[in-house]
Amino acid sequence: MYAMSRDSVLSKAVFGKLSEKFHTPVVNLVISGIIGLIAIFLDVATPTSFINFGAFIAFKLVNASVVFHYVRQRRAGHRLNPVT
Structure with missing residues (x-):
């Protein structure tokens, strides 16, 4: 998602924002984590x-x-x- 935001396919303001401390795309990691947690409960x-x-x-x-x-x-x- 970060690469897509960098290429202006997704919103740069949301998906392209990096953490000041770790230089990682925090919003993307949170979204991926939420999807992973939802997937735990699926068969x-x-x-x-x-x-x-x-x-x-x-x-x-x-x-x-x-x-x-x-x-x-x-x-x-x-x-x-x-x-x-």
């Missing part, structure tokens, strides 16, 4: 289903973006080879 099937669902959604979005990119490039007049 194995629940996080597994979250991971499977997230991977499925990511796979579908990547496929949709490839199709969208291909159609957009064709409309712009570029000749594309759909095989390569």
Whole structure:
């Protein structure tokens, strides 16, 4: 999360703030700790289903973006080879 805030993907004010004393991203560590504590009370099937669902959604979005990119490039007049 710190790297993402450093690259301006997440809020620098929240996720990019470092501790003055230890020079570590304290907010990120607290968020990760809270998620870890919540995960202690879950059975194995629940996080597994979250991971499977997230991977499925990511796979579908990547496929949709490839199709969208291909159609957009064709409309712009570029000749594309759909095989390569």
